[in-house]
Amino acid sequence: MKHNRIDIIWLLIALFSTLFAIPAGAENHREVKLGITQDERSLNLYTYNTGFPGLELVNLLYDPLFILDKSNNPIPWLVKEFTVSDDGKQYKMILHDQILWQDGKPLTSEDVKFTYEYLLKYKKSRFTTPAALVKSIQTPDPTTVIMELDKPEPDFFIQPLADLPILPKHIWSSVTDPDNFNNSLGSGPFILEDYKKDQFYKLKANPQYFKGKPEIDTLVIPIIAEANAMFTALTAGQLDVISRRVQPELVKEFESNPSIQVERGPGFATTFLQFNAEKFPMSDQKFRQAISLAIDPQYLVDTVLLGFGTKGSPGFIHPATSSYNKAVVHKTDVEQAKSILEQAGYKDTDNDGLREAPDGKKLELVNLVQSNNPSSIRSAEIIAGWMKTIGIDMKVRPMDPDTVISLVWPEYDVTKGRNYDMTMFGWSTTMQLFPARLIDLFHSDLAGKGGTNIGGFKSAEFDKLAEQLEATLEPEKRQQIINQMQEQVAKDYPIVPLYYAEEISAYNPAKYDRWVFQDGKGIINKLSFVSNGEKAAVTTEQPAATPASTTPAAATESATSASTQEQANANTGKGTTSIVTILIIIVVVAGGWYLLSRRKTKSER
Missing domain, CATH: 1.20.58 (Methane Monooxygenase Hydroxylase; Chain G, domain 1)
Known part of the structure; x- marks a missing residue:
C-alpha cells in the first residue's frame, strides 16, 4: 500500500x-533579437533615419489609418469602415473604438486632424507633401474623420493614408522643434522601453494594443554595422532574425543550414548612381550620358548580386510593375561614351590617359558610398574601373552612412543644398509603390513637389509632364504620361539605375516563425508581428469612380473582431x-x- x-x-x-x-x-513569453545595420536615432516621424528598416521600426510604435498588405495593397488599420464620395473628393472614416495611446489616453479623430495639420506647419519631406493634398478635416465626433480634397487623388489610399503614422496631440501640440524631439510614445503594438545610441533598442509588447497583444513579448534590436558580424551572429544563434539582405555568396550556405530559414522574393528597393546635377561636370547632360553608356547594369547583377536581382531601368520604375515602360532600356556602349565626351570638349590634353574639362582643368571626381553596404562598395569599384576606360578619374570613398547623408541630403531637406559629386544611393520599396513618386524624385520645385530630388535636377520638360499627370485621372491617359516621364528621365540621366536586388531574408524558425514576406520589402514589417485581421484590400485605381458606400466593412469588421478576440484569448491563457x-x-x-x-x-x- x-x-x-x-x-x-x-x-x-x-x-x-x-x-x-x-x-x-x-x-508565449518570447524574446526575439533583430539585428539592424545602423542607428536609427529616436523613433518617431521626424527623427528616424532610413526608410528601411527605420520607418518599419517607427510603425511598430505608431499606427497609420491604413497599412499595406503583403502584396502592397492598402487595407484599413486604425479605420474600421470608410466611404469615398462619388467625385472622389471626400473620405469619411470611422476609427475603431477604444484605441489607446501607450500612456492610456484615448486615440481620437482629433489626433488624426492634429497630425495632418502639424505636418503642414513643421515640414517632413516624406509626409508633408501628401498631407497637403487634404484641403480640410472635420471631426464631428471622437471616432469620425472627414477629409476633403481639392481634387481626386488616385494614390491617396497609399500615400498618405497608408504611410503617415498618427501622432498623439496631447504630447506633440506643444512641440516647436520636432527634429530634435525624442519622444516615441505611440499607439502601436510595441513600446520603446530602452535605447542606447549606436548600441541597441529594446521594445516591449503593448498589452493594450487594439488588435491584441503581440506574440513577441520583447524585441531586442542590436545595431551591428559590419555585415559579416551580423551574419555570423545569426548562424551562432546570437540573433534570431536580421534586417540586412543576405549577401548573395551566403545564400546557399544559409539555405543548407537546418537552423536558418531563408525567404526570397522580388526586391523593389532601387540601387543607383546619383549625380549632383548642380555641380560641374555632373550638371552637363552629355557628361552624365557618357557615364551611363560606360556602365553595364546586367554585369553588376551577375557579378555583385550573383544573379539575385534585376538590372535597373533608366526610367527608374521597376520592370515587374504594371507602370513600367518597356521601350525604356539601358544601353551600354563604351565607344559611344568616348565619342560623346570628345565632342563635348572633354579631352586628354596631357596624354596621361585621363580627360580634362573643356577649360583644361583636371577632372577628379569622388563617388561616395555608405561603408556598411558591401554590394554598393563592390559596384562602385567596378564602375570606377569602367570610368577609367573612358578617361574619367573617379575615386571611391566609403564613409559611414550618417556622413554620406549629411553631404547628400543635409537634415533630409533638399532645399539645404548638397556637397558631393556623385554617390551610390538607394531608395526603399515605397518609391516603387506608385509611379507618381517620380514627381517627388525629379521635380525641380525642391521646396514642394520635388521633396526627394537629392541631386537638384531640373528639367522643364519633366515638370510639364508632372503637371499633366496631376491633372489627369483616367488610368489609360495617366499611363501614357507616366511612360513619357520615364522616357524623359532616361533621356536626361539625373541618375543611373543599377539594379533592384532580390529580397533575401533569414531567420531562426525555432525562435519565431510567423514572419510575413511583404513584396519588395521582406519580412521586417508590421504584419510579421500583428495579425492583419483578414481585411479586404482597397481598390485604388480610380478613387473618383468609387461609390459612396463602405468597402466590405461589416464583414471584414466582424472578422477582425473575432481575430482580435482570439488573439487576446491566446495571450491571456x-x-x-x-x-x-x-x-x-x-x-x-x-x-x-x-x-x-x-x-x-x-x-x-
Whole structure:
C-alpha cells in the first residue's frame, strides 16, 4: 500500500505541474533579437533615419489609418469602415473604438486632424507633401474623420493614408522643434522601453494594443554595422532574425543550414548612381550620358548580386510593375561614351590617359558610398574601373552612412543644398509603390513637389509632364504620361539605375516563425508581428469612380473582431479554460480515491 501512495503522490505532482505549465506556455513569453545595420536615432516621424528598416521600426510604435498588405495593397488599420464620395473628393472614416495611446489616453479623430495639420506647419519631406493634398478635416465626433480634397487623388489610399503614422496631440501640440524631439510614445503594438545610441533598442509588447497583444513579448534590436558580424551572429544563434539582405555568396550556405530559414522574393528597393546635377561636370547632360553608356547594369547583377536581382531601368520604375515602360532600356556602349565626351570638349590634353574639362582643368571626381553596404562598395569599384576606360578619374570613398547623408541630403531637406559629386544611393520599396513618386524624385520645385530630388535636377520638360499627370485621372491617359516621364528621365540621366536586388531574408524558425514576406520589402514589417485581421484590400485605381458606400466593412469588421478576440484569448491563457477544468476534475477524483484508500487501510489494520 505504501508504494501505491507514493505513486499517487507523484501523479498529483505531475498533474499540478501540468496545470501550471499550460497558462505559462499560452502566454508565449518570447524574446526575439533583430539585428539592424545602423542607428536609427529616436523613433518617431521626424527623427528616424532610413526608410528601411527605420520607418518599419517607427510603425511598430505608431499606427497609420491604413497599412499595406503583403502584396502592397492598402487595407484599413486604425479605420474600421470608410466611404469615398462619388467625385472622389471626400473620405469619411470611422476609427475603431477604444484605441489607446501607450500612456492610456484615448486615440481620437482629433489626433488624426492634429497630425495632418502639424505636418503642414513643421515640414517632413516624406509626409508633408501628401498631407497637403487634404484641403480640410472635420471631426464631428471622437471616432469620425472627414477629409476633403481639392481634387481626386488616385494614390491617396497609399500615400498618405497608408504611410503617415498618427501622432498623439496631447504630447506633440506643444512641440516647436520636432527634429530634435525624442519622444516615441505611440499607439502601436510595441513600446520603446530602452535605447542606447549606436548600441541597441529594446521594445516591449503593448498589452493594450487594439488588435491584441503581440506574440513577441520583447524585441531586442542590436545595431551591428559590419555585415559579416551580423551574419555570423545569426548562424551562432546570437540573433534570431536580421534586417540586412543576405549577401548573395551566403545564400546557399544559409539555405543548407537546418537552423536558418531563408525567404526570397522580388526586391523593389532601387540601387543607383546619383549625380549632383548642380555641380560641374555632373550638371552637363552629355557628361552624365557618357557615364551611363560606360556602365553595364546586367554585369553588376551577375557579378555583385550573383544573379539575385534585376538590372535597373533608366526610367527608374521597376520592370515587374504594371507602370513600367518597356521601350525604356539601358544601353551600354563604351565607344559611344568616348565619342560623346570628345565632342563635348572633354579631352586628354596631357596624354596621361585621363580627360580634362573643356577649360583644361583636371577632372577628379569622388563617388561616395555608405561603408556598411558591401554590394554598393563592390559596384562602385567596378564602375570606377569602367570610368577609367573612358578617361574619367573617379575615386571611391566609403564613409559611414550618417556622413554620406549629411553631404547628400543635409537634415533630409533638399532645399539645404548638397556637397558631393556623385554617390551610390538607394531608395526603399515605397518609391516603387506608385509611379507618381517620380514627381517627388525629379521635380525641380525642391521646396514642394520635388521633396526627394537629392541631386537638384531640373528639367522643364519633366515638370510639364508632372503637371499633366496631376491633372489627369483616367488610368489609360495617366499611363501614357507616366511612360513619357520615364522616357524623359532616361533621356536626361539625373541618375543611373543599377539594379533592384532580390529580397533575401533569414531567420531562426525555432525562435519565431510567423514572419510575413511583404513584396519588395521582406519580412521586417508590421504584419510579421500583428495579425492583419483578414481585411479586404482597397481598390485604388480610380478613387473618383468609387461609390459612396463602405468597402466590405461589416464583414471584414466582424472578422477582425473575432481575430482580435482570439488573439487576446491566446495571450491571456483564456483559451486553455477547458483543459484546466478537466485537469482539476482529474486531481479531485485522484485525491478522493487516495482518501478512500487510506480509510480502507485503517479498517483493515
